[in-house]
Amino acid sequence: MKTYLFGALAVLAGTLQAAEDTRQLVPMPAAAAATLGAEMRASLLALNEILGLVAAGKLKGAGELAEKELGISAMGKHRSLPFDARPGPHMPPAMHAIGIDGHRAASEFARTAASGDREKTLAALPSLTTACVGCHYAYRIR
Template sequence: MRLCWSLTVVLALALAGAVYLFGIRGSVAPASDGRTAILLEPGERDLVLAEMRAFLQSTQAIVAAAAAGELAPAVTAARAVGAAAQEAVPASLMGKLPLGFKTLGLDTHQRFDQLALNAEAMDDPAQTLQELAELLNNCVGCHAAFRIDAAKN
């Protein structure tokens, strides 16, 4: 009976530790420039950076569309980096990303979706640019806090 309880406690602690490591802490280390380095394999880094370049590409398309006063291309560009795009991230990589990174990343995808919905509903370029300006704070904030370094094996 006693052994049973000890085992339960050990398992619960192990589970809590796993949740902390994979759900909250991620695979991180302090970086030389004061940011938090996320330690990734080359292929994982490639995947995250490809997602980043898609963010930048969509941002360019949204600014261009708003400047031209024709929001249809902005809607398409925003949806291309919406929450649906995030499903491509494998669980093994998810586990290495700290909670703050995941939260900010998800919020960014959702803001692109919301921007697309509002651009369709309101068709107001100034409103779209306002939403983009707020969304870009996520990019600025995340880049100030995190960078990606190679995992040491």
């Protein structure tokens, strides 16, 4: 029995490894990569705060934060930076589209949370991370 379990885990690990190898490399200037990294860390922080707010029943606050930090409102923040420091223009269109989908999904979540409906807000939580996972499994920058 144990042997089967380890066998299954080995196959799973192999699959994950193979999936990682197929990620598309997207080269970008160091400055753009740094901007992207900082934005990503801020997104993770916002996500953590949103989860905390939802858990505490503070749906209005969760919605406001989601819109401000992850939603459509958070788009175009790097417009004034030099070209080499902006991640967006260095992304292939399909990658960029995943990012935009993520912003749209966060705005949709924000509207749901703003309605104060706890069940619907809980049900919508996974939509906040769909684009994160989709992009990370498809692309790498180094």
